[in-house]
Amino acid sequence: MDPVMLSRIQFASTTLFHFIFVPLSIGLALLIAIMETMYVVKGKEVYKKMAKFWGHLFLINFAVGVVTGILQEFQFGMNWSDYSRFVGDVFGAPLAVEALLAFFLESTFLGIWIFGWERLSKKLHLMCIWLVAFGTTMSAFWILVANSFMQRPVGFEINNGRAEMNDFLALITNGQVLLEFPHTILAAFMTGAFLVTGISAYKMLKRQDFEFFKKSFIVAIIVGLVSSIGVALVGHSQAQYLVKTQPMKMAASEALWDTSTDPAPWTVVATIDPEKKENGMTFKIPYLLSFLSYSKFSGEVVGMNQLQAEYEQKYGPGDYIPPVRTTFWSFRIMVASGSVLILLAMYGFYLVARKKLEQTNKWFMRIMVGAISLPFIANWAGWIMTEIGRQPWTVFGLFTTEDSISPNVSAGQILFSLISFSLAYTVLAIILVYLFVRVIKKGPNDSGSHIEESHDPFDKEGYHVS
Amino acid sequence: MSLNELWFLLIAVLFVGFFFLEGFDFGVGMSTTILAKNDTERRVLINSIGPFWDANEVWLITAGGAMFAAFPHWYATLFSGFYTPLVFVLLALIGRGVAFEFRGKVASETWKKTWDIVIFIGSLLPPLLFGVVFACLIQGVPIGEDMNMNAGLFDVVNVYTLLGGITVVVLCLVHGLMFTTLRVLGDLQDRARAMAKKLLIPLAILMVGFTVMTYFNTDVFEVRGTILSIVAVVGVIVYLLAAFFISRKRDGWAFGMTGAIIAISFTSIFIGLFPRVMVSSISDAYSLTLTNAASGQYSLKVMSIIALTLLPFVLGYQIWSYFVFHKRVNAKDHLEY
Numbered sequence: 001m002d003p004v005m006l007s008r009i010q011f012a013s014t015t016l017f018h019f020i021f022v023p024l025s026i027g028l029a030l031l032i033a034i035m036e037t038m039y040v041v042k043g044k045e046v047y048k049k050m051a052k053f054w055g056h057l058f059l060i061n062f063a064v065g066v067v068t069g070i071l072q073e074f075q076f077g078m079n080w081s082d083y084s085r086f087v088g089d090v091f092g093a094p095l096a097v098e099a100l101l102a103f104f105l106e107s108t109f110l111g112i113w114i115f116g117w118e119r120l121s122k123k124l125h126l127m128c129i130w131l132v133a134f135g136t137t138m139s140a141f142w143i144l145v146a147n148s149f150m151q152r153p154v155g156f157e158i159n160n161g162r163a164e165m166n167d168f169l170a171l172i173t174n175g176q177v178l179l180e181f182p183h184t185i186l187a188a189f190m191t192g193a194f195l196v197t198g199i200s201a202y203k204m205l206k207r208q209d210f211e212f213f214k215k216s217f218i219v220a221i222i223v224g225l226v227s228s229i230g231v232a233l234v235g236h237s238q239a240q241y242l243v244k245t246q247p248m249k250m251a252a253s254e255a256l257w258d259t260s261t262d263p264a265p266w267t268v269v270a271t272i273d274p275e276k277k278e279n280g281m282t283f284k285i286p287y288l289l290s291f292l293s294y295s296k297f298s299g300e301v302v303g304m305n306q307l308q309a310e311y312e313q314k315y316g317p318g319d320y321i322p323p324v325r326t327t328f329w330s331f332r333i334m335v336a337s338g339s340v341l342i343l344l345a346m347y348g349f350y351l352v353a354r355k356k357l358e359q360t361n362k363w364f365m366r367i368m369v370g371a372i373s374l375p376f377i378a379n380w381a382g383w384i385m386t387e388i389g390r391q392p393w394t395v396f397g398l399f400t401t402e403d404s405i406s407p408n409v410s411a412g413q414i415l416f417s418l419i420s421f422s423l424a425y426t427v428l429a430i431i432l433v434y435l436f437v438r439v440i441k442k443g444p445n446d447s448g449s450h451i452e453e454s455h456d457p458f459d460k461e462g463y464h465v466s
Numbered sequence: 467m468s469l470n471e472l473w474f475l476l477i478a479v480l481f482v483g484f485f486f487l488e489g490f491d492f493g494v495g496m497s498t499t500i501l502a503k504n505d506t507e508r509r510v511l512i513n514s515i516g517p518f519w520d521a522n523e524v525w526l527i528t529a530g531g532a533m534f535a536a537f538p539h540w541y542a543t544l545f546s547g548f549y550t551p552l553v554f555v556l557l558a559l560i561g562r563g564v565a566f567e568f569r570g571k572v573a574s575e576t577w578k579k580t581w582d583i584v585i586f587i588g589s590l591l592p593p594l595l596f597g598v599v600f601a602c603l604i605q606g607v608p609i610g611e612d613m614n615m616n617a618g619l620f621d622v623v624n625v626y627t628l629l630g631g632i633t634v635v636v637l638c639l640v641h642g643l644m645f646t647t648l649r650v651l652g653d654l655q656d657r658a659r660a661m662a663k664k665l666l667i668p669l670a671i672l673m674v675g676f677t678v679m680t681y682f683n684t685d686v687f688e689v690r691g692t693i694l695s696i697v698a699v700v701g702v703i704v705y706l707l708a709a710f711f712i713s714r715k716r717d718g719w720a721f722g723m724t725g726a727i728i729a730i731s732f733t734s735i736f737i738g739l740f741p742r743v744m745v746s747s748i749s750d751a752y753s754l755t756l757t758n759a760a761s762g763q764y765s766l767k768v769m770s771i772i773a774l775t776l777l778p779f780v781l782g783y784q785i786w787s788y789f790v791f792h793k794r795v796n797a798k799d800h801l802e803y
Contacts, residue, residue, distance in 0.1 A: 063567035066520060067560040073530050077545025078552055081614070084545075088538020089761040093769055096531035100773060103524040104780045108787050111517035119790055162538075164762035406546035408614040417553040424560055431564075435571050 006414040007079045007405045010421065012387075016380055017425045018072050021065030023379055026140060026185065027192015027223075028058040029106075029133040033126075034219060040126045050216055051129070052117075053444035054196060059114065060435050064428055066107070071421070073099075079414065083394050083404035090156050090165045091146050094172075098142035106135030140188065141181050148177035150395050151386070152245045163398065176245065179238045186230040187382070190341065191375035193224030197348060198372035199440055201365040204357075209443050218352050225345040232338055236292070243293045243301065246396060248311070248320060249389035251304045252327040254289060255279055262300040264289035269332070274324050277305065315397070322391040330385040337378035344371055469766040470756040473536035474743070476773060477529055478736040484525035485596075485634075485732050486641075486725050491515040491522055493642015495562060495589025496635075498582060501643065501661055507654055508582060512566055514649035517791055519566065521784060523559065535769055539613050539759035540743045544599075547607060547615030551595045551622065558595075562588025593638045594631040598622065601630030601676075604684045604738045606747035613754065621747070626676075626683045633672040637728055640665050644712070644721040655717075662720075663712050670705065673731075685745075686738030694734055701730045 032051050039047035073095065076084050084091075112120070113128040120128070149156075155170030156163045165171065197220045200213035242250045250256075255272050257279070266288030271280035287297045304321050311320040347364065351357050390396055394404045467475075494515045502508040533541040545552060561584040569581035602622055609615045643662040647655050677698060681687050687694055708723035739745070743759050746752035760766065 060567060060571075063520075063564050066523070067563040070523070070527055070559055071556050073527055073534075074545060074552060074556060077530075077534065077541045078549050079546070081542035081546035084534065084542040085538050085613075088534055088541060089765045092531065092533075092535030092538060092541070092761070093765060096528065096535040096769060097772055097776075099524060099528035099531040100776045100780060103527055104521065104784065107521040107524050108784055111521055112787050112790055115517045116790060159762065165765040165768070166762075168764075168768045406542075406549070406614075407612075408616050409546050409549045413549050413553075416550070420553060420557060424557060428560075428564060431568060435568065438571065 001411050001415065003409065003411045003414055004402055004405055006411055006418060007409075008401065010079060010414060010418045011075060013418070013422060013425070014068065014071055014075060016383070017429075018065065018068040019379060019383060020376060020429075021061050021068065022140070023184075023188035023191040023375070024195060025058065025062050025065050026133075026136040026188035027190065028054060028061065028195070029129070029136045029192075030189055031192050031196055031220060031223060032058060033129045033133045034223070035216075036126050036129050038219075040122050046212060046215060049212065049444050050219075053212075053439075054216070055114075056439050057195075057199075057436060059110075060432060060439070062110065064432060068425075069103075078417075079406055079409065080394075080404045081406035081408070083399065085162065086399050086404075087149070087163050087395060090149055090153075090163050090171065093165065093168070094142045094145040094149075098139050098146075102135045102139035102142060106132050106139065109135065137185060140185050141177075144181045144184060145172050145174065145177050148174045148180055150393075151180075151390060152176040153395050153398055158398075163395070175241060179234060179241055183231060183234040183238055183382075186227045186234065187375065187379055189223055189227035190231060191379060193220040193227060193345075194341065194368075194375050195372050196220035197224060198369050201368035202440070203443065205362060205365045205369075209445065212444050214357055217348075217357065221345060221348040221352055224341070225349045228338065228341045228345045232342060235335075235338070236295075239292050240295060246390070247302050248304065248307045249322065249327065249386075250293070251302060251307060252322045252324045252389055253331040253385055254301070255324055255328045256289075256301060256303045257305055258303040259306050260289060260301045260303065262290070263287045263298045264293070264301045266292060270328070272325050272328060274321075318392070320392065322389050327385055327389040330381040330388065334378045334381035334385060337374045337381065341371065341374050341378070344368065468756075469763060469770055470536075470760050471741075472770060473532065473760070473766060474736070474740065474756055477532050477536065478733065480525055480529035480532060481736075482729050482732045484522070484529055485638075485728050487518070487522040487525060489593070489638040489725070489728050490642045490645035490721075491519045492589045492593050492638040493640065494645060495585050495642070496639050497642055497646060497658070497661075498589075499586040500639070501646070501654075501658055505578065508578075509570065510650055510654065511646065512569065512585070514646065516566065517787065520563070521787065523563070532769075532773075536761055536766060537743060537754075537756075537759040538761060540754055543609060543613055543615050543744060543754060543759075544603075547609070547617055548599050548602075548622065551599060555592050555595050558588040558591035560588075562592075590635060593634045597631030597634030598627040600634075600732070600735050601627040603744060604680070604686050604735055606684070606745040608748050609744060609746035609752050609754065610748060611752055613752070613759075615744075626679050629672065629676050629679060633669075633676050633731075636665060636669050636672055637724075637731065640669055641721070641724040641728060644717060644724045647717040648721055659712060659715065659717065662724075663709075666709050666712070673701075673705070673727075680738075684738065686734075690737050690740070693737060697730060697734050697737065701727065701734075704730060 032054050035047050035054065036051040038044075039051060076091075109128040109131040113125065113132060116125055116128065149171065152174060153163065154174050155165060155167035157166050158164070197217050200217035200220065203213040204210055204217065239250070242253075254267055255270050256267070257277050263286070265284040265286045267279070268283045268285060270282040273280060289301055290297055290299045293299060293301050304324070308320050312318070344367065348368065351364075392400050392402065394401050494511050498508045498511045502511055530541070530545075533544070565581040565584040565588060569578055569585070572578075599622075602617075605626055607615050607617050607621055640662050643658045643665075646658040647662070650658070704723050704726045708720055708727060711717075711720035711723055741756045742753045743756065744754040746754075761769075
């Protein structure tokens with residue numbers, strides 16, 4: 001098999017698997033921090049119980065996020081060594097800062113948080129979880145700085161065939177990251193929020209620990225409402241930015257082969273034929289693409305064929321059109337999932353505000369359980385659109401995916417690692433779901449006293465084996 | 467000192483820090499099988515590193531990130547060149563990390579035993595493979611003109627590198643046992659100390675053997691003979707002190723000394739490398755160096771400012787975390803996580 005394809009499959013599977021845990025960790029960290037703040041401010045035990053119960057899920061999730069994260073960092077050098085040589089100067093810096101600023105912070109204070117309930121004062125303990133939440137958020141910022149460079153390279157010059165950084169400030173104020181970061185982070189908050197509302201809805205349906213899960217639901221639905229609307233608003237700005245900076249990705253995500261009319265209609269669905277470079281059946285809404293692209297009801301959007309001709313002039317012969325079907329549909333899946341989530345959050349918030357959560361209909365609660373999956377689908381779809389839509393480049397306009405792989409790693413080696421990692425992910429995913437279900441079934445009142453007796457080696461007396 | 471040298475130093479410090487810290491939790495991970503007699507003891511051992519292992523692993527991630535940022539060619543050549551060993555390291559670290567978290571979640575013997583095996587292998591493989599890789603670094607690997615390393619199996623796995631790997635494993639085990647003596651009391655503590663004592667002789671044989679082979683197999687004593695000889699003498703003294711403190715049951719000091727042996731061992735590798743970062747076995751001209759593998763000066767400057775600003779805070783709160791759990795507060799509560 002082709003080592004480029006194998007490397008891409010491995011990168012995609014590793015990153016998508018990793019990105020189940022990352023947004024959930026970020027979102028849950030914030031929610032737990034809010035819950036513990038309410039405990040410290042209001043002094044009610046139920047909030048402490050909430051922080052602990054959701055903390056259990058957080059920890060299971062965080063552990064997998066950490067270990068898959070190591071792989072994430074290593075694989076640039078392992079599978080993409082020529083890419084690493086080319087961008088290391090620019091791309092490595094945010095990665096190093098991420099480790100220094102974020103990873104140390106979250107791992108150290110999470111360790112203290114887990115083991116420190118009895119050891120620290122309430123406020124100091126609360127500070128720990130806020131630092132964890134801050135660390136997870138910072139980590140997202142720095143990795144997105146790196147990613148944004150791939151979408152829209154800034155702050156560099158080419159020396160001896162390598163991209164060398166010449167403006168760090170430009171790198172971290174890249175217009176791309178200023179939009180990508182809030183979009184991603186709000187989506188992460190949303191992911192955590194809908195996990196909490198979904199599980200709470202399930203438990204409320206079962207009438208187990210009703211008050212506890214009602215309170216959890218209320219905290220999470222507020223976070224969910226704010227973040228899901230925020231994601232959409234930022235997303236709108238992103239689309240406008242995309243038209244300016246990566247028109248090819250925009251055109252591909254709209255399956256727009258030729259430059260549109262003015263005003264441009266938005267294609268809702270279409271049957272796409274990338275061979276013939278045309279669409280079969282399409283369903284369009286007039287004016288909408290102009291609005292999405294420019295926030296006004298006029299203006300044309302450049303099509304892929306025109307951009308292809310322009311890029312051939314600029315970069316030489318080649319195929320500069322990304323996989324159109326994938327880009328087109330992933331964008332729609334993302335938007336559709338996000339829209340449903342906003343509606344659910346609004347209705348959920350309405351029920352809370354009207355204090356109707358008690359007698360609410362079962363159907364809504366069941367939908368909320370199912371809605372746990374939607375943020376994950378939206379997250380994945382969003383990243384697939386962003387990264388597939390960037391092809392054939394790794395760094396847009398500078399370096400191609402084809403040139404990026406490690407020339408000294410054979411297809412056989414990659415196949416071996418791909419199979420091993422995939423097996424590991426599958427096993428992890430199964431165990432993770434199993435453990436989640438267990439924790440959820442046991443509920444908050446059981447999660448404190450563990451199934452097994454633990455012994456504290458830090459006890460004053462120390463631990464004696466008799 | 468040039469910025470390139472500063473970053474070489476920083477990366478060396480990060481790796482040495484990683485092996486000092488993660489070294490003991492690798493050792494504790496191995497002891498869960500070797501030392502512990504029953505499930506309760508295994509649980510105690512795991513809990514003794516519970517708050518730390520994750521942050522310790524971040525030292526490795528940071529070292530990798532720093533390498534990527536400061537010496538992209540070093541990062542690219544090393545990680546692609548040692549592709550398959552690193553796949554095993556990653557699988558081991560993944561398994562071990564989740565095993566710590568998952569093991570206690572289900573009360574079933576089979577469940578726990580399975581994770582115990584994962585913890586053992588996951589704690590044994592990384593030091594073994596890192597030992598092999600670091601031995602390769604100074605022994606030299608086939609790096610060509612294009613900076614790519616195309617190594618066959620026996621370039622990576624040979625008597626010298628395996629000896630390096632086994633030495634690191636035993637070193638981590640002894641270090642982990644000494645960590646255990648600091649964290650538990652009673653029978654388990656005594657057994658940990660006794661086992662560490664028993665391992666001292668094999669450790670000495672391995673270390674001397676590796677040093678002698680290094681003399682014949684590599685050029686590091688030619689290049690840095692004087693300073694490495696001094697370091698070797700210091701190493702011998704530290705080893706003797708470690709033996710002394712272990713037999714006198716001065717566990718804190720002994721732990722410090724086993725840590726010092728780890729630090730000295732890895733420091734010598736970096737000294738032997740300097741000013742190279744990877745030695746080519748094909749031609750000296752192809753070796754990666756502080757100059758030809760590095761990022762631009764601007765990048766190094768920005769990174770230096772950031773790193774030197776952040777590092778004191780990082781060290782500060784990491785030390786604080788050890789302080790929090792060092793103070794043996796009386797907690798009747800069970801450890802739950």
